[in-house]
Amino acid sequence: MEKMEHIIPDEQAGERIDKVLSTLNADWSRTQVQQWIKDGNVLVNGQKPKTNYKCSANDKIEISIPEPEELDVVPEKMDLDIYYEDQDVLVVNKPKGMVVHPAAGHGTGTLVNGLMSHCTDLSGINGVMRPGIVHRIDKDTSGLLMVAKNDMAHESLVNQLMNKTVTRKYRAIVHGVIPHDYGTIDAPIARDPKDRQSMTVVDNGKHAVTHFQVLDRFKDFTLVECQLETGRTHQIRVHMKYIGYPLAGDPKYGPRKTLDLGGQALHAGILGFVHPRSNEYLEFEAPLPAYFQELLDNLANNR
Template identity: 70%
Template sequence: MEDFTYTISEAQKGERIDKALAMLEADWSRSQIQIWLKDGGVLVNGETVKTNYKVRPDDVIHVTVPDAEPLDIEAEDLNLEIVYEDADVLVVNKPRGMVVHPAPGHTSGTLVNGLMHQVTDLSGINGIMRPGIVHRIDKDTSGLLMVAKNDKAHVSLVDQLVKKTVTRKYIALVHGHIPHDKGTIDAPIGRDARDRQSMTVVDSGKHAVTHFRVLERFGNFTLIECRLETGRTHQIRVHMKYIGYPLAGDPKYGPKKTIEFDGQALHAAVIGFIHPRTEEYMEYEAPLPQVFTDLIEEMKDTVDSTEK
């Protein structure tokens, strides 16, 4: 364990304690500080306080940072495609069918298992089950993810996601013939009251915005590029269903068994962000996986044969 002691200044008066400590120690996230508060690892003037405590001038705050828990998740050689890597961040191209992080009862074959084999350091802010993970994509969605190799990089990347400055572009094949060339879906997303494992557009949901443009049309299907302004769970899948063009192959939000494709036809093609250390903008692109390319070619052949 490691101990830290701080005295609150007049300038920090009235700040929530988690925010005040995060300002004092850039490597600490507010979510991690909140855990320490609940576990009794943060004392104010020798007393425990709630997470919403507002600090006062001359408050003496003592923080006991626990030793990192050893990972009990096995490193596995999954031959991950790492597109870029340096001392702070890496960009990985996740294959379709791979879960991003372990969960109770499912601790092998995930992206995290593979990262632990191929990467020396990963940030610890998200705990032992999600080292380095700052955002995620669904199991059957392929494509690019940012990964943090230390806590400072983790804080920076999460902050960019919150501020909506990360570039995230996806390629999707959807049902229907979209007549207009581009559009914006601005509709709040929340948990579906009738199915707690699904998301839906609901007035009480979180703000969600998806921009899209048409790349190609194949009869009753349309290939589009989606740019995320926000990053809600299942956002593209929910938004496209909401406007009447659900993703092809989507087992949760689309019509059943309309194409031979295991899971939704969705690929995270572009990721762009400011490097946490150099402050330079970096952008990477991953081509469509072969199975997605084959699907598009099949769509073209079907349209061509119909038109003859």
């Protein structure tokens, strides 16, 4: 493990430590530096700092630079539905039923396995198991994802997500007939203390906001477009359940008697962001998957 030291000069006093360290090497991003701080690889005057530590003049910073891990995720040839690709970013339409990235004991058949076969240049910020992955959608949610092919692009896209400037619109079919045409759900989300595998609305949860618009109403269901302002785990599924209109087909948050769709009727159909290099706004739209459109047709025929 390589080690280096940096003494804080007067002109860097008062700046956040992650910002200071990311200026020392063009290959280091703030996100990467923050992870090193969390992992205990950065010391300030011999002590572990917080990621938001403000530097003082003459602080002695010691950095232990971790060796790059060998990627042990196996590339797998897949027929990926790629909507856009250049040297920095890639936009892919993930099918329902596919996991985004490997996890412990689940190392094959994921989108990341397919991406690694398709291209060798993926950002390393998220580590061995999630190269290039900036944001996720659930296994049984279909739709568009942006992928970073280098750390510069990764940091730009993450910052856009944090600043809530990424356009993310989903189509969902929910149980019940929503009477009003528009709504905003502002309710904090955290892990359910009674069921650690599920998320729920709790007072001390993370800030979460979902905007929705009714697109069509059926006998017992509603088609809605949900726009994410934040991106919490299972956010749309939890929020729609919270207001009494859970997603059709959702085995975790739906009613006991729901439609057998092999998972929730949720599709990430529109994705827009500013290109990290050109600063041009790009927006993409993926059509509804066949099962979703078929369900809509059946609902329309049985109004």
